[in-house]
Amino acid sequence: MELLRLGPPGAEVPALRVADTILDLRSVTDDIDPDFFATGGVDRVREAHDAGRLDVLDGADGLRVGVPVARPGAVLCIGQNYAAHAAESGSEPPREPILFLKARSCLVGANDDVVLPPGSAQSDWEAELVVVIGARASRLDSPAEAAGVIAGLTVGNDVSERSWQLGKDGGQWSQGKSFATFGPLGPSIVLDPVDHGSLAIRSWVNGEPRQDSSTQDMIFGVDHLVWWLSQVLVLEPGDVVFTGTPEGVALSGRYPYLRDGDVVEISIDGLGRQRQSVVAG
Template identity: 55%
Template sequence: MKLLRIGPAGQERPALRTDDGRTVDLSSVTADIDGAFLADGGIARVRAALAAGLLPELAVGAGARIGPPVARPGKVVCVGLNYRDHAEETGAPIPARPVVFMKDPATVVGPHDQVLIPRGSVKTDWEVELAVVIGRPAHYLASPEAATEVVAGFAVSNDVSEREFQLEHSSQWDLGKSCPTFNPLGPWLVTPDEVGDPQSLGLRLSVNGVPRQDGSTKDMIFGVAHVVHYLSQYMALEPGDVINTGTPAGVALGLPGTPYLRPGDTVELTVDGLGTQRQTFGRA
């Protein structure tokens, strides 16, 4: 299933994109797609309502805004340098353990919302990533196999980064990752049964129509199950939490001479089966 949220920021309506391309209203099932919905068997209720024909079609105008597919994530946990080619292009050693950092959850915006380049920024960069959304509480998971049972679904994520803030202003990466609007998410939250193997998905990103990233999740150093299991040993993962699993090669940081993002630039990114994002960048 493809779950989504439609409407102005703060007023999104829960919806479902059906296999035949229709959009149906989930308001009779839930007020929103959030951690509480995921924790309380919301996906199973939606599946039952859809099978019973109880979900009315939702009229969606051509210009309707799509919000992030999960509301108010409690935390956004990120894994850096998780593709060998990306680590190599940045001159970093291949990590022996996942490199973990956090993003402010308030960075999460809709997949087509404008992204704001921070004041003073000269190195705002792009990163197409596979995002994992947690559906059940997870702490001290027994194995990577157990980790697959706590995943509610997957989404496209753009882990926008300001490299000067990230690498030169602090020994912590968070300053370059947590600027407002720096995590477009969506358009859909796609359930695991529809995704299949999360380690066989293509990821692509272009800037102003020029291809920049073209990778596959098969090239992750640490796969989805490993990452979720690993993180659960150090923190309590809660329903609605988002995990960004890393980006393949092709970011501006790793391409000498490639310009960083400027106001007016357009970035388009996609992950196989999870939909496409398109953002135009502006100035904060």
């Protein structure tokens, strides 16, 4: 089962994909947002589907794929969480997770354009596994409790303007990662159990391979990250967590940074695929 939001920006329709069928969720909820998760929306969707009360969404294949969770309260991100990526960045593997934030206003649909900010010189792609939080979590006792507060998983591109992220005094990571359109998310939230410790994660630019790795290379796994985050802040339903990117980004020096006209594609096995055209702002 996968949750989607389909339609033009600001008018997306909540939907459920089961196998090859897309069902209309408007009889169950107005939207897939923090309130949906906080009030047991996932259980209501499962019950409605099992009871056969959901209609097919006419014309779904022709609709834009929107951000799969509307207006998350927080977009939390973990830096240098893959051993090989930390090495290509010239850094020692972190001893604890590196936390930064993206503005939720940067989020766009999986196939929406990425718009480069004026003067962009070092805009980079970052394929990432993204966790969607389904229940409030504060100071979980152990990583083993993390599964109980995770609603599902999705795909993200943590687009980053490196000259703003790393070239500013004080290391302004969030500043380089929050430009409008710098957070493609989706296409869907996969609700079914997924072995997030062993997922192939890949990216391409203009059809040429860039990242080709696995979540096995994560320094801190998903359950550990959710547990650790719950120690330093309160996770709320609908929050999203970008869990880090593997090696193969432009920051490595092996590839050019993004330019007007480029096409970025990202896939994670079992979670779907994204495709963004890069355009000058």
